[in-house]
Amino acid sequence: MTNPVLVGIDGSAESLSAADWAGEEAARRNLPIRLLNVWANPVSNVQFSPNPEGMRFWAEGQVREAGRRMTERHPHMAVEAQQIYGVPGQVLLHAADASELTVLGHHGRGAVADSVLGGTALHVLARSGRPVVLVRADQPADETGKVVVLGLDLGRPCESLLTFAFEQAADRGAVVHAVHVWNEHEVHLAAPTPGAGLAAQVLAEQERGLAQALAPWRQKFPSVEVRHSVLQGPVAQRLAEAGKDADLLVIGRRRLHAPSVVHIGPVARAVLHHAARPVAVVSHE
Structure with missing residues (x-):
């Protein structure tokens, strides 16, 4: 079985840019693609939080929409889009080690970037034995200088x-x-x-x-x-x-x-x- 290109999807502009980049990569290498959203119930004061189940459905809709867009752009590509419940870093790392390549969105520069990189992305980068690509939202998905x-x-x-x-x-x-x-x-x-x-x-x-x-x-x-x-x-x-x-x-x-x-x-x-x-x-x- 051919290992896929894995993309972490969380609904952010960065993750959607990562999906665009990964789609071109998978098409160029004739590989399947796996779009994965990892859902974990938010830990917060329920009184001031949105309905967790509603948030879960929103996140699931984001990964399904990303799959639909991928299929439209690459109709001959095998596309899997799913949501899995668990700890994001652990689930993504397990999926990354069974993938040809993992592509994640990189959430900008500065303190926010350090915070995000200190969590899920850092866990995958530091532990995965397979290559990991980080893609920003503010850069084009197409190639520039070859x-x-x-x-x-x-x-x-x-x-x-x-x-x-x-x-x-x-x-x-x-x-x-x-x-x-x-x-x-x-x-x-x-x-x-x-x-x-x-x-x-x-x-x-x-x-x-x-x-x-x-x-x-x-x-x-x-x-x-x-x-x-x-x-x-x-x-x-x-x-x-x-x-x-x-x-x-x-x-x-x-x-x-x-x-x-x-x-x-x-x-x-x-x-x-x-x-x-x-x-x-x-x-x-």
Whole structure:
């Protein structure tokens, strides 16, 4: 059985944008799609709250409407739209691990984004072994520059991250733009006798290392055009800037094996905070 593309639907504009993006992804890869709303009874003062059952019916209507729209746009696609009762993070995580890809809405920037990312989305991002894509409501669902930007840490080469980025580019007919970011100030602080040419020397070494890391993937995907850049400055900010016009920004997340830890790392969190385009987070060892 082919694993579907999973979308979390909560009726927000962000989740509907996620559904639009996921529909194009599933159609491009000839995959089924699963639209899922997870319902949990609200914990609040009933005296001042709407009827919980009415809220549940509204949420169920939202996921069914999303399914209807998906079928209209992609009539040949297998579409499943359902509501499941349970704890949203746990239910979505279980569904994500049985899916090819999970797509979630990203609720903007600032304190609200941190709050939302600290809940359901963070739980799925931090625990799922499958790629997770976050999509904003304020960005178009269609492609822009036919570029997949890949953030690489040369100290942690990652096969699953590279595979995902190159497969995405091949499916889209897009360019892979691999980006490695380093901090010039850290190099000077670490050097026992920093000199004027140290930064240029390190930059040249980083560029050679990035080219070497990409060489096997150029051979595996000969039809994919590859560009690479070594940038200086704050990692998350530079990655977000590099991906501002991309179809997709792909970053990695180290897989943690402590079951009680919900953590995606400061760079991944900051990239999600700053990035304007869809961001794919791929777990790796």
